[in-house]
Amino acid sequence: MAKAYDHLFKLLLIGDSGVGKTCLIIRFAEDNFNNTYISTIGIDFKIRTVDIEGKKIKLQVWDTAGQERFKTITTAYYRGAMGIILVYDITDEKSFENIQNWMKSIKENASAGVERLLLGNKCDMEAKRKVQKEQADKAFSSLARDILLKSGGRRSGNGNKPPSTDLKTCDKKNTNKCSLG
């Protein structure tokens, strides 16, 4: 059978419970937005194939339960990930503070040099924003330079970046809004 894609990339979504990881993954893989979700128990994944500069890129995106105790199950999937998306909720400071802990989990469990992306979710709730963009920039530019701070950072060549442009399209469609950085 001919391969249906040129590259396969495994991405992983992590972050506190309730920040909207499942919502993002469904928005991304199924182009579908819904306000009603059930909490994720354990781990799940979805697939989407995208065209980047003439190459078919198959993205396998893993979704994880956010509660601390599920880390014993979910961290096993960090190692195979090429990119990890750290999600926080811009209306919830705690979820932003905890990014530090999630970073630590990455350090302990993921492959060295794994690409990381910080994603502030729920930008449609601007009125309730608690975490400012500058805050996120500041906190993490010193901490981890390789975190992608600017949107639209698609790199040519190896395509080894999280699908930042696709996530950005969420903004345009006015549904599952997210800010990068």
Add this chain to the structure above:
Amino acid sequence: MERLEEVPLEVLRQRESKWLDMLNNWDKWMAKKHKKIRLRCQKGIPPSLRGRAWQYLSGGKVKLQQNPGKFDELDMSPGDPKWLDVIERDLHRQFPFHEMFVSRGGHGQQDLFRVLKAYTLYRPEEGYCQAQAPIAAVLLMHMPAEQAFWCLVQICEKYLPGYYSEKLEAIQLDGEILFSLLQKVSPVAHKHLSRQKIDPLLYMTEWFMCAFSRTLPWSSVLRVWDMFFCEGVKIIFRVGLVLLKHALGSPEKVKACQGQYETIERLRSLSPKIMQEAFLVQEGQLGGTCVTSFYT
């Protein structure tokens, strides 16, 4: 919502009166005719008596009698903010289309909060696990908060001990056990999952931790829970094995699942036929021997 498999009205009335007799003479029945109780649970508990029967079967009723006022005491206590925060995030994410849980801050969600919070005070060293929420929600669909609380206690401590604890060790162990049982029940499915290196935790975590409440059609959930309350965790194993066997148990089925993703998809969207209550009960009994011999 799918239609319940019809039980003729006369049969239902007969079953109700049999169950009423059992519930009114519970100790005698438990001591002398346990087999009969088991058989009646397999046939399905009449809906009008299900909530009561679950309390008797689980021992939640005895727990409540032994601890009068305990729930109220826990209910009045403020609770650890660390747990309250996680619980509150989950209240609107359980059976969001069920009438009882559909409205934010409605009665169903309030009771869910009370039950889950009470548990974190009852077992502070255990705290709250996200998988307890769907379990508590199903209980609340059948009984008041206090009764639901004691049934939850029984499930967490007697039926599925360690499932919701800090390190989630018990669920990981049961994942391994399920997989080794699968080798006997369906070598084809076992081989396929081994070859694709699919960790049991990838498909069984939600099945087992939520006792299939998020997986099966509703009438099947209730039938499975009827048997689960009577016979314990082996029912969960049996159902898991039936699903795996019939989703991946033949060369043609396996062939259609070329990669990990296809296999997981197959297990996420199971064919309705293999999830029907009658099918599960029948197949579960046929394939039940190896699970039973493992557990006894």
